[in-house]
Structure formats: structure tokens, C-alpha cells
Amino acid sequence: MNGIVLDQPNAFRFAADLPAPGDLPVGYARVRTKRVGICGTDWHAIAGRQPFFNYPRILGHELGVEVVAVNDPASKLKPGDKCSVEPYMNCGTCIACRRGKGNCCTTLQCLGVHADGGMREEFILPARKLHKSDKLTLDQLALVETLAIGCHAVARAAVEKGECVLILGAGPIGLSVIPFVQAAGGVPIVADVSDSRLAFCRQQMKVATTIDARNDVVAALMALPNSDGQNGELPTCVIDATGNPGSMMACFDRIAPGGRVVYVGLFVGDVTFNDPNFHRREVTLMGSRNALPGDFTRIIKLIEDGVIDTTPWITHRTSAADFVNILPSWQKPEANVLKAIVEF
Ligand SMILES: [Zn+2]
Ligand SMILES: [Zn+2]
Structure with missing residues (x-):
């Protein structure tokens, strides 16, 4: 069986001799990979x-x-059904799973990260992790997990109709947040340090207001009409998709009193903040990790109904056989990869 193996950092191998999946245990399905999206987790x-x-x-x-x-x-499910994969393998019995939070299961294993993933012709997984659509294209099905990260973050934030939401970072995670803020009737304000990323948000993602984060973000926010249409106030919801500690800590200066801050981007280290600043504003701080089954169902419906447009996403594509050779050109910053797709 064909597949692509990452033997060690920067050392991929196209293998034609991978073992085929074995017997199918009860509760499992065998699937054929058609499309694989590459994201920041893979690049790392x-x-x-x-x-x-x-x-x-x-x-x-x-x-x-x-x-x-x-x-x-x-x-x-039946043979031939096209599906998106929820790649988070959870135990179903731990304290998180018992409370419907399988996305942060104590023994969570993500396919393609902690366990072998889908860059091979076929694999097996629990059937309940498959989310079927008769309408979505295979490309769109591969994008559902990308979008799920933003969907879950916006669900955590419980964005309200008409609410201004500051999204920090216009990389793939920030971009996955935008359509769900819009679908909730919220008004996204996107801040980033890259002119081209901000232009992409305005032109491709229908974001009316962007902020150059190299300048004073608080001053820029104060100059805008906010959640109740008034100037001189800060947003009531901030979603940080940067994974940058400086940006994450600055959230506490950029949020209105009583507001919610959601960290969807992450970095490996400590975040500190000024407690009086946090307390005075009675800020609610939330983490957002992976996504839940309901997020997958919801995204598929939103794409099927035409509420979410997936056309801006895929910028690069290759076949499985060519992937190893084409990868170095995609790793260059000037390649401007938003979402690369590998076809199997
Ligand atoms: Zn990903
Ligand atoms: Zn669990």
C-alpha cells in the first residue's frame, strides 16, 4: 500500500510497501484517503x-x-460514502469525555500527530469519527477540520448577533474563526502585522475592518464603532489566534469590561497578566482546543447551505507521488501557502 512517511524532521519518504489495514474491529470503518490538507501542526x-x-x-x-x-x-454509513474525519481519538470514559468534552480527553490521540494519520491509501478508524456529506466535494471535506478549529473557538466565545469580535492573527487559525463570527451575526475586526494577510481578509473573507497590529491596537479599536455602535469602547470579545505570548498577554488591555477572551492559538510557555487589570474588567478567559463532533456536523451543514464559502482556502495542490519533491518549494515564505492539499 502507498503512503508518505515522515521518518524524521524534514525527511519524508514515499513508501509503496506500507502494511494494509488489518481486520476491522466492531465499531470501526475502513476508509480510502482522497484528500489531505496540510496545516501549521504538520509544518511544525x-x-x-x-x-x-x-x-x-x-x-x-x-x-x-x-x-x-x-x-x-x-x-x-455504507461503502462509497464521502466523509470528513474527526481526527481526535478520545477514550469515552474519562472525566472530560463523560462531560461531553472529548476534545480535551485525558488520553487524547490526534490522528496524524500522536498516532498515524491519513497520508496513506487506506486506514481504519472508529466509524463514529466519520462525518458524511452527499454534497461537499472531497476538497471541502478535507477543509472541515481546518474550519472546525475556528468553529469551536467561536462556540466557546458564544458570539452574539451584532457583537464586534476582535480576532488577533490572520493566519489559517484566525481565518477559520472569521466565517463563524459572521455566521453568528457578529462583526469581525481582524488585527495582524502582515499587510497581505489583512488585504486577504478584506478581499476574500468579507471583513470590513482590519487593524495593523504594528500600530497601537487599543487606539485603533477606540476609534471604531464597537458592539453597541459607540466609539471609544473596546470589543466585548477577543479571540487570539496568534500563538504569540506578547499578543496573548495584550488581550487583557484590548477587552471591554465584562468581556470574554478566547485563546485558540497556543504557544509552549507561560502567559502572565496583571491581576488588577483582569479583575477590574471581570474578564472571562477561555482556552479552545480542537473541536467537538457537533462542530463537524454544523460546518458541513453551513457549507452545504452556502453560508460558508470555501473557495478562498486552497492555494496549493499536488499528488501523493509528487508531494515529497514539491514540499521544499512550499516551505519558502514567498510561496504564500494558505492551504495545501495532497491528492491520493
Ligand atoms: Zn490542522
Ligand atoms: Zn477521555
Whole structure:
């Protein structure tokens, strides 16, 4: 069986001799990989910067797949169904899982990160992790997991109709937040240090207001009409998608009293903040990790209904056989990769 193995940092191998998946346990489905999206997690793994990562590893957690076989009496799936994959393998019994928070299961394993993923012809997974659509293209199915990160963050924030939401960072995670703020009836304000990223938000993502984060962000926010249409006030919701500690700590200066801050980007280190500043504003601070099954269902429906437009996303594409050769050109900053797709 063909597949792509990351033997060690920056050392991919196209393998034609991978073992085929074995017998299908009850509750499992066998799927054929059709599309694999590449995201920041993969780039970190490729570069050797991903914490808690073991090599060799088969990457691939943003997946559009086709069902080959199902051994699950509880599943309505049948061979030929096209699905998005929820790649978060949770135990179902720990304290988080018992409370419906399988996205932060105590023994969570993400396919393509902690366990082998979808960069191979076929693999098996629990059938309940497959989310079917008869309408989405295979490309769109692979984008569902990308979008799920933003969907979950906006669900955590409980964005209200008409509410201004400051989104810090216009990388792929920040971009995945934007359509869900819009779908909730909120008004996204995007801040980033890159002119081209901000232009992309205005031109491709229908964001009316962007802020150059190299300048004074608080002053820029004060000059804008905010959640109740008034100037001179800060947003009541801030979603940080930078994974940059300076930006994450600055959230406490950029949020209105009584507001919510959601960290969806992450970095490996400590965040500190001034407690009186936090207390005076009675800020609610939330983390957002991965996504829940309901996020996948919701995204598929929003794309099917035409509420979310996926056309701006895919900028690069290759076949599995060409991937290893084309990768170095994609790693250059001037390649401007937003979402690269590998076709199987
Ligand atoms: Zn990803
Ligand atoms: Zn669990």
C-alpha cells in the first residue's frame, strides 16, 4: 500500500510497501484517503518543532475520505460514502469525555500527530469519527477540520448577533474563526502585522475592518464603532489566534469590561497578566482546543447551505507521488501557502 512517511524532521519518504489495514474491529470503518490538507501542526512536525511528537509518523489529520467497509451496527454509513474525519481519538470514559468534552480527553490521540494519520491509501478508524456529506466535494471535506478549529473557538466565545469580535492573527487559525463570527451575526475586526494577510481578509473573507497590529491596537479599536455602535469602547470579545505570548498577554488591555477572551492559538510557555487589570474588567478567559463532533456536523451543514464559502482556502495542490519533491518549494515564505492539499 502507498503512503508518505515522515521518518524524521524534514525527511519524508514515499513508501509503496506500507502494511494494509488489518481486520476491522466492531465499531470501526475502513476508509480510502482522497484528500489531505496540510496545516501549521504538520509544518511544525516536518520542521521538528512539534512538542510530544514521535518519528517515524504518517501525517494527515485534515481528511476527505471515502468509506470502503463498515463493521458497526450503530452506523448508517455504507461503502462509497464521502466523509470528513474527526481526527481526535478520545477514550469515552474519562472525566472530560463523560462531560461531553472529548476534545480535551485525558488520553487524547490526534490522528496524524500522536498516532498515524491519513497520508496513506487506506486506514481504519472508529466509524463514529466519520462525518458524511452527499454534497461537499472531497476538497471541502478535507477543509472541515481546518474550519472546525475556528468553529469551536467561536462556540466557546458564544458570539452574539451584532457583537464586534476582535480576532488577533490572520493566519489559517484566525481565518477559520472569521466565517463563524459572521455566521453568528457578529462583526469581525481582524488585527495582524502582515499587510497581505489583512488585504486577504478584506478581499476574500468579507471583513470590513482590519487593524495593523504594528500600530497601537487599543487606539485603533477606540476609534471604531464597537458592539453597541459607540466609539471609544473596546470589543466585548477577543479571540487570539496568534500563538504569540506578547499578543496573548495584550488581550487583557484590548477587552471591554465584562468581556470574554478566547485563546485558540497556543504557544509552549507561560502567559502572565496583571491581576488588577483582569479583575477590574471581570474578564472571562477561555482556552479552545480542537473541536467537538457537533462542530463537524454544523460546518458541513453551513457549507452545504452556502453560508460558508470555501473557495478562498486552497492555494496549493499536488499528488501523493509528487508531494515529497514539491514540499521544499512550499516551505519558502514567498510561496504564500494558505492551504495545501495532497491528492491520493
Ligand atoms: Zn490542522
Ligand atoms: Zn477521555
